[in-house]
Amino acid sequence: MRTPMIILNMKSYREAEGKLSLVLARTCEKVALETGASIAVCPPMVELSRVALEVSIPVLAQNVDMWDATVRTGSTSLGAVKNAGAIGTLVNHSECRRLLSDIGHIVDSARGMGLTTIVCTNNVAASRAAAALAPDMIAMEPPELIGGDISVTTADPRIVEDTVRAVREAAPGVMVLTGAGVKDGNDVRKALELGTVGVLLASGVVKAKDPGKVLLSLAEGLVGRR
């Protein structure tokens, strides 16, 4: 994935069920092509393969449950994610927390399979801890701001800067994204100014009246136009 970047997490929003996830992914693709911004999407788990097949932008899973040869019903393996056409996965989202020990296994196994991992964290200490496991990226989102109206970069710019610094110290190669409350290009610009390589967001786009318009604003914030 090219950085800086925007990652759209569609979660399990009704607005992203079935065909709607494809419509959203195509809107992202269109804005990415028009603006040159790097945009990736995390469709609902059951739409992963279909979306990955139909769009040219990077697609990531929202979660994986298995990283070894275990076979289970209802669980999603790294192999399933890869063969569905995704380039990687979110790990440990605040709505899908993982065991410390499992995060390490997922990150290591994913790297061995050429899959990107973005480990979500909730504060500076957890970000430093996650950095020690050497994922590709860390997405720091204060849980209390997720789904809200105020961007983390406005509400608490300090926590973003501190995260960037902590991760740089702990593992220089690991990139930092931030999220929670991100709504427009200004939030993206501020996120980049604070040292991140972009944003992870969900409701701000998925539940927007006009997702394309919001995405355009975000993309312009990312590529520095306007």
Next chain:
Amino acid sequence: MRTPMIILNMKSYREAEGKLSLVLARTCEKVALETGASIAVCPPMVELSRVALEVSIPVLAQNVDMWDATVRTGSTSLGAVKNAGAIGTLVNHSECRRLLSDIGHIVDSARGMGLTTIVCTNNVAASRAAAALAPDMIAMEPPELIGGDISVTTADPRIVEDTVRAVREAAPGVMVLTGAGVKDGNDVRKALELGTVGVLLASGVVKAKDPGKVLLSLAEGLVGRR
């Protein structure tokens, strides 16, 4: 879904990752059309939408995590399953056990949305308990026989008969499937003779050298030919 029936659970087998899940589903479709047998498939979660879109036979989810309006990352809602084109879902598979209280919520919500529920159980008492929650079907599989070489109908026909009787007593409208170790048409025939409406199986087909051949045998056992 027409009964009697065969349900193929693809689990998270490597042999069903990515495009292979579609190939397997099409093989099921072909055998269903040729023999008149009712066959449904449960693809890997990330392939659900794609498979449902491409085949004409019924498709079910292997699991759902949410049944109300909660939004989460990495979880699959009943709405997501429905809008992916599935007609229902397995619930409480032995590799994906659920809380007693959640099973009730899932069954009730699924019915409200027109989705079929097949609650998996491990013995007679659990089957009677599950029947009290009034799902559409119960699939009784002794966990110790799952993935093995001996069919439940051979190893323990008594447990199948007792399950059928217990469910009939507890909730006359609930149909019983059985599974574990099912390999060929004989196993299917026996399952029907024991009072079930069919079988739930996985490795016997997914890991077979020639899945189409196994499916043909199973289908013939189901529709009474040979």
Next chain:
Amino acid sequence: MRTPMIILNMKSYREAEGKLSLVLARTCEKVALETGASIAVCPPMVELSRVALEVSIPVLAQNVDMWDATVRTGSTSLGAVKNAGAIGTLVNHSECRRLLSDIGHIVDSARGMGLTTIVCTNNVAASRAAAALAPDMIAMEPPELIGGDISVTTADPRIVEDTVRAVREAAPGVMVLTGAGVKDGNDVRKALELGTVGVLLASGVVKAKDPGKVLLSLAEGLVGRR
């Protein structure tokens, strides 16, 4: 345990930490001796052995995690509960829900060890389901009323009667307790009138200014005085 009965679940209330759990248990013991009411207590897990050693009334665990020979750190086995001096355990409390399959294992193993099981449920269907697993008792508590000010017997007497009827049909030997919002002797009397063998309660006593006074009222409701 003699019925009718009152079971006091101390949960993890601060008011029941350390020595306070023993004080509460002794208050229960005193009221039981004075009134002749059958009262049992569920102390915090870490106080189980100490309380069981010090009081003469029945003591139950709030939960068990293991029922076979597995050894784990931080988990509580049926053997640990028994050797701590408890006579049984709550199972599947609404704040500690269990897998359907595990409830069956716990009930069966507990019976084999001479331990009493009280399976908590949230509605009529779940109670019928739990009855099929043949525990000694079922404690039906509508989760939305737990910790509240209105007793289940006032708020929803119908759900209690329906539970008693459903359990009687499904498994005649299984006794029914009810709970949620129980505050005084009137609530207990009503619970008995509705066909239960008593109540399971927590905050009404644990957080009372004068637990002894509340217990006395409850006990009088139980033994029919006043």
Next chain:
Amino acid sequence: MRTPMIILNMKSYREAEGKLSLVLARTCEKVALETGASIAVCPPMVELSRVALEVSIPVLAQNVDMWDATVRTGSTSLGAVKNAGAIGTLVNHSECRRLLSDIGHIVDSARGMGLTTIVCTNNVAASRAAAALAPDMIAMEPPELIGGDISVTTADPRIVEDTVRAVREAAPGVMVLTGAGVKDGNDVRKALELGTVGVLLASGVVKAKDPGKVLLSLAEGLVGRR
């Protein structure tokens, strides 16, 4: 707790149920007094209060489930552990893994209450991650060696040294214990030589024919006699 030290995790072994946990704790106390070695014990959860009350050596919980004001049934809070008389708790044992985010909350809340935290980890990367959360100690145990006959210090001295170095880099104040397969004083001596402040062990003592004799050997390894 004085370092260097030995921590005996009694897990849920039958050999430590009921009164036996007290016998074991007293054996530890006796050896500690005789040799001057610092020995702490983690009794079964349901014996915590009783053991803490009866012995003079430090007692730790095997696990805590809650760290805030939440009240739940069957769960153990930091407050319950403290008021039971324990001085701290193991966190994230390989048989009781925790979410990355919860480990941070537990460590922070425990410190605020004056409780010691020992976070268990399975390898170097996880140890570095855990160190970032600033617990008092980290106990690194390769899961594949737990319960076995070969000590981690013999089987894989390198992983112990690397852990000590990684933790020292990430958080200089955090001490390192090691465990898995520890059987006698030689294993303890080696653990100290590799830079740890002691050992965490279980079966080697709990399942020994003569636990006192094994403890004596361990203690002598710790205090440098023989």
